[in-house]
Amino acid sequence: MSVSWQTLADALSLGGIYALMAVGIGLVFGVLRLVNFAYGQLVMAGAYAIAYASVWGWPSWAGILLCFAVVLALTMLLDRAVFRPLRTQSPAVMLVATFAVAFLMQSIAILAFGQLGTIASSVGPLNQPWDIGGVQIRKIAIVSIVVAAVCLALLQLLLLRTSVGLHMRAAAMDFRTARMLGIRANRVIGGAVLISGVLAAVSAVMLTARNPQVTPIFALDDTIVVLAGVVLGGLTRPVSATLGGFTIGFASGILGGALPTNQSQYLPTFLFAAVILVLLVRPNGLFLRGGGAAERL
């Protein structure tokens, strides 16, 4: 069992992407107490945007722009059509509802684009290796590590240094009290949903570059793993959710590289066994100090 530089870089970049998705899920959970199972389908929609842009022969920047437009529009639609009417419901109802939305979007993708999928060739060059001191590392690995770091730093700035961020943190801590103190619910929720949409679009670009074969179940497995990571880290704080996402992405990258080929198909088994074990020891989250207020389903 040896870990190569390529594996390490891949694991880091997967951790970075998962951290972005995790914080996207975590932010919305913070203000709405809603676990968005349909997050992966937003990413999938963005990936289709890139794939079709490249089929139509658009330059890659235009494809990325289209991806952002599609994902943000869908996120807003989701907020309006599903999140808002369900805002007062229990977390269980909301989770099941987003579960339904996820399958809805997936079947729309099957109907519209077919089962087989489309290739996003415009972002292909990112998959070429770079030669760094004799070590081959895929460009996308480096790019996604950098992008994830920049996004997370910006987000941290936003949350800690702006009034919108302050409102969001206050709402995540105690929504009712925050509202009583004059925070506008729709604005805070809208802001959180918007940011989570931006992060979904960024993740879509990165994941498409890693795996240009875009199918209706694109990012589905990733979302499941990220959800596990988010819960593992602790949902109630963006930082712990991010760390959870990073940890599970990194762990799955390292495991995937380290397992012998004849056992690599059992990766989910190892991963989820680890998740269950950690949850048994720290049900409120690995990275939450003290007894974080656990929500109840």
Next chain:
Amino acid sequence: MRRLLDLAAPAALVVATALLGLVVSSALQTYFLDTLVKVAIVVALYVFIGNSGVLSFGHVAFVALGVWTAGVLTVPEGQKNAIMPGLAHVLLHANVGNVQSLALAALAGLVFAFAVGLPLMRLSGLAAGIATFGVLEIVNNVLRYYDKIGPGLNAFSSVPETTGIWQAAIGALICVVVAFAYQRSRFGRQLRATREDPAAASAAGISIYRQRLLAFAVSGALAGLAGGLYVHMLPIEIDSLYLDLTFLTLAMLVVGGSGSLLGAVVGGLVIGGLDSFLSAAENGVDLLGWHLDLPTGTAVLAVGALMALVLIARPSGLTGGREFSIGRVRR
């Protein structure tokens, strides 16, 4: 009398479905069979989710285990090598009859759910949801790739197709009766109390952990039984016992109303009927002289849309989480 009505209404629905399934053509009958087996799964889900209020994404794992148990034990000995080339020696010569295989499927579900629940039922909320999801992932992953114990990615073919309309109906009825008996029992009531108010229930001396564990084990047994019925109905692949089935059965429970046994059965029948019809139409179907041919994905689309609509408009489901009552009908 009134209590018996709570049992009679869902049981009557199951029997009516079975009788209807008897009179239609044999091509249509498959859908009735499929729906009845789905009802059994939903009732199994209901025993845990409905009574405890805790979400479980893991029940399809117990169904899969039931499928595996009943399947691997009933493939005729002569054909085991052809279907499952990697099968371990112990399983190669183990063979039981139809009823025994169903009982063993239920037993497997019971034992596995109990073993899994022993640690997991300490969790609640999202942690419980994700952990049960993890169980589904692991069971699916192992059954899919570990070909020493089963057919792996291939279908469970050559299993005797003994699940006719009667066997399916009796299986579904057993699930309904067990669910009813459980929810009427001391344990069921205690669990329902923990659903309504965990703090008050524990203060009254109810162990939330024990009650949840019991319900989890009972519903695991029913899910295992449903899996046994499933594999005896058609050659089934492990891939079809994963997210799609989880989604479908959860949708059934939610659309019907997760708070009552009647809701579980109604949801199972409504969504089961809709899903079978649309799935059939995806392959082309002749209906009253019309030829209907829908594109792949329509069934999931319709079920997903219906589920989202019901959740938004009527979050407690079609039945509103209540059992059948004459008084309500009169009013």
